[in-house]
Amino acid sequence: MHRIVNQLGKGSYNGINRLPVRRGQTATHIQDLEPKPFSAIPEPRKLPLLGTAFDYRKFEPKQFHKRVLKRHQELGPIYKETVLPGMTPTIVFTSSSDDLQKMLKIHASMPQRGEMKFLKKARESFGFHGGVASVNGEEWYKMRKQINEHFLNTESVWTYAKEHYEVSKDFADFIQNNLNEENEVPDFRLAMQRWAFEAACVFVLETRCGTLSGEVTENVKVIIDSTSDILVGFVPLFFGLPLWKYFPPKILRLSKRQYLIKCLLFEDIEKTCSMKRTPVIYQGWRKLCMKVPLLQQESILADFLGGGIVTTQHAAAFALYCLANNPEKQEVLRKEIKEFKKKDNISGKTLQGLKYLHACVRETQRLFPLTLGFSRIIPKDLILSGYLVPKDTLVLNVGNIMNNRDERFFKDPDEFLPERWLTSREPSSRFAMSGSFGQGPRMCPGRRFAMQELNCLLVALLDKFHIEYHHKPFELEFQALFAPSEDPQFTFIPLEK
Template sequence: MNPIYRKCHRISFVNYFRNTSTMPLKNDIVSHHVIKNAKKFVDIPRMKRWEIVLRFLPKGKYYGLGLNEMHRMINEEYGNIVKMPSLFGKPEMIFSYNDSDNETILRNESKKPYRYSFEPMKYFREKIRPDVYGGEYGSIASEHGDRWYKIRTLVNPVMLQPKMVQRYTASINDITLDFINYILTRDISNQMSNRDLNLWSLESIANITLDRRLGLFNNNTNGDVAAEKMIDLIRRFFIMCVDFEVSPSIWKYYHTKAFKEYINVNNDLLNIVMNYIEATIEETRENKAGKVENVNGIFQQLLKIDKRVAIIMAVDSMIAGIDTTASAITGILYCLAKNPEKQEKLREEILKTILTSELNAKSLSNLPYLRACIKEGMRLYPPVSGTSRKTDVDLTLSNYFIPKGTYVVTWPQLFYRLENIFPHSNKYLPERWIKSKEQKCPQLNQSTKFHFLPFGHGVRSCVGRRFANIEMEILLINLLRRFKIEWNGDDLQIRSAFVNIPSGNVNFTLSKL
């Protein structure tokens, strides 16, 4: 192999997660970014309160839209920056659609970045279920400041160490093989649906966060009732989040029937997860052989640190990880099915590198095209779309002065289809993430990390991202070694809620090679 090509491959592997680094970036490019001739904050284009209310009412222009479509419309009408006034207890905030603004914000965040999101969830957890979320530790998802930093500091050394990810490789592979066998023995058509992928994701995440198998693929039944209900509740939860996080809502002043339903969904979901957790704790206490899969795993290590930390981490990981991972792999599989030449190229790499069924860190590290296929699929069909921050310093965004303490929402998914950033942006081109012998490594571009943020950025990036990637890698390896993946039906449709969720029918056919 050409030395330059080999070096590029090595850099690619080392930097695989660089765009979601867990450490704050040094402000080497944009530090305390304020320019003297910036326009005044008061002059930022502004949406009026009555406009917001009317546009979210039935027949309003934003009514029933997914978040991505809504932000695209706002961007087209107001430009790259718009001010949203405070309304019904929500603070004033800025929507920015300028990719350079996103870089400015993230380069100037502190080690305890604050974001405005999941306020209704925070209310539920602190007021309704303090038995789980009370005390000195807060939720990883909905908490901010010192309480968030305290629990994240305890979780990171366990979740983010490479050896911990390697420890789960064999069990993730076993789950994947069980899943494929479940698909093959269920019926002769070898159809794989989004529901199937959600079950695979749930079984995988339970294995990682609870160190146990749920046994969802032990027979040809439709899975256990709790698992099915949990998947449905998670989807309803993310859809309902839009109603109370984005749309005008009076929930802070009056609990409507819809908000009470939201509370019930949260409560039912938490109870199911807690049942799984309590069963794991009981099995750990009794040391039942064969039940706890990994005595040195994540849950067991966190239990040794603090029982409440272990519980919060397990709950947040299962709620946040099931739909996101399933949605991400659905988009990747769809891209491969619709681009058979890319699928065949990936299959050739897999068959050349993985000679046996054994998977380990070494063999997984030698699959650059696999990682490129995953990245490109997540660019076109990201599991989440936007992010938010409360500015830690005065900044200039889109040539406007933004004072410290301002909430800013950015929408990276819009960047993923910009031609100046990703040429031929509507095409599935994994090669854009791989290096040729003649080209320099694109990962060396210091701005790339701010244009592609499928797992978020910095200290608030997804704590389970390494596990999500290895789950997807192992599933793709096992599928493509044995099957041609085909898509049946119309183009994949995505409903953009707080998680981008496939809508309509999702039907893949696995044709044996």
């Protein structure tokens, strides 16, 4: 069995040596009956007016998660931080699974994440709606209701499965046609972006754009680059000082990207992609979209194209990496796929039967979670890890990165063991992580599409190639969501038929 390279070897985690959480501070030992005051929550060293801002002088946004891990090691399972008092919110960071359960139990019909005023401002600066991710309250609720009707309805997601499988088969052919002498595809990162773009277009624009069969046009490159740039640009805007309020250039870059996407998407998709548009379904999505005001329609489409490319691209890279490093697991999965294909055609429904495939995807997301965790502005006072946290505080549960390789929750935590998801789970591990898609009514609306795309990709690629990886080990790199630190340059050895 191959160990999924844990960056510094045993006992280390994401490049940081793991220390046990402080004794007596684990949530299970804490009496909720007598909560300690909010002011007693541990904090990193701070200066009277400057908070912890001085810590961010040489801040490397891509390593943000390492900062969070280090603070947890120094301060225990809960801490709070105010980067610049009066300018940035106080954020409570917790890794306790009890706290996660409590956050999940609050039933808010209109949950709020941390505010993304910068995104709203960037979009509004050129007359574009803020989008579902950046608004709150009634406005969010109305938009989200329309979106859920289509995006979270399994039947409607399954309608696109055939086309998603076609995209992934085209991608397998693309790989086959572009292999070099080392059996690698030069610039495989761009190739994966093409796959993710094409797969997102299937359900967002209900169009095949042909990016896997022809040259990628400049316009498509701009769309793809913009969607990844926007996410990377989020990090300092979200976690850093709110300089964007005073220095517009910071936000102008984001606006420019958003603006380009808007023009390219809505002015003329055929001209944009320089190819004949091939409608694929035209079933519910466009009709549904028409129910909301025009400005919101545009923003919903941009949100989904923006939200649906980089995310699945990274999820796919991590999955291929885990399978490439664990050839015997790869073989078990290939066997499941081959058996399945003898009996059944690929459809949204039949794909649900591939249990080992789902287990591989879950195990990948345990080892390489795509997000830090689960964040909410809590709608009422809550006792977290024994402290009274007042209503309206922004709380970030970072169990995804603190607990995912902790043996208190997962046996042999550094091993890639999809089998652990096939048997009944240890109850203690249930709330260790919030999962990559968030939780509750504000959970990612694209999750079913993302999983369908990923499942189709693994079926199409494993059916055709044995996959290996011979470069530097992947680490997590924070780009609002987690991306692989290395180029996803895999070796594809065609299988004999």
